[in-house]
Amino acid sequence: MSARAVRLVAPACLIVLTLAVAPPALAQERPQLLPTRDVSVTYRVTGARAQGGMPQMTLSWLAARQAMRMDMGGMGWLVADHRAQRGFMVMEQMRMVMDVPMEQALALPTRASFRRTGQDRVAGLPCTVWNFQDGADRGTACVTADGVTLRAQGTSGGESGSMEATRVTYAAQDPARFQRPQGYQALQMPQGMPPGMLQGIPGMPRR
Template sequence: MLRFLTSTAALALVALPAIAQPANLQPTRDVTVTYRVNGAAATGGAPGAAAAPQEMRMAFSASTGKQRMDPPGGIGWMLIDRRANTAVMVMDAQRATMAMPPATAAAMTQGVPAGATFTRKGTATVAGTSCVEWDVAVAQGRGTSCITEDGVLLRATTTPPNGTPTTVMEATQVSYGQVDPARLSIPTGYTAMQMPGGAPGAPAGAPPAR
């Protein structure tokens, strides 16, 4: 789950500022989006992984800059704070949280990747919503993303070197309207966990005894 959350969040958040210039760099109003995620992307490309598309949900608050991402499986979710440059994985079943390392959080909240170039292609309609398509090139490869004029990512397609373009994620439903602040807050009483390999003596992969 962690690999999927971090890679997908980086795609949705890092790509957005890079390709939206000079338009909005992030959504300008509260929005909730349901995405269909390519099966290989959802499993991190693991050998033998099921290729069936899966569902991911995203909610963004324009007033706070906080974003929630619920990946397939329902075993946890990610709370990303673009203004504080933080990202926290929340596991409700364990009533626990795990803060992402600064470098991982930065990959989800940073602006334009160094050396990124983009070219406007035209317009499209995804999930009944108009968006502008951009070709993007970065050191790791290139891709195409469709972004609304108010900064919502609706579709992302990647093209690896000498590879075939693959749609990584595509919106199936877009809903504008205030996001419940409770959905963008960590519940009280949750235990903070250490990342595996963290501080000496810290539990790796499980909350400390309570």
């Protein structure tokens, strides 16, 4: 599988996690960005990532393990283990699995700042609107009190994009869905993959 193909398979998967790992400035107010309870959120994606073949995605969080699963329709699924700082991507049709080190998956933001700007409702749920900025990258996100990002949009590297929740389901997640599948062929990550190749849609803070 080529590096370009991998970018098309999983370009939008870590938007929420990318925001969540941004270390705050000292004494800076910032949103709760890791969900505090199990939840599954379906997003509508716009911008370059949607044009790449992913107009919709579903993120599920297993709060006790701080693990996230992204389902990409017929393209497969990806799990990011925030606590263990590692992940893997599964290509169902090919029955292949590829390890994705977190430091490769995320170009972690180090100077992102947040500013509360108001309140809104998305997918029937109340959320707080935050502006964020990391160097030239900037945008807004609407986040619930329990850490669910319902909407995010912004510009990064000359590209703009957004994601917005269309359905939010609070329910216990099956831990088995976050496990590496057995009996799948291991696939090596393509050489030359730049840091942050799985970072979220344009506009999310990055280093």
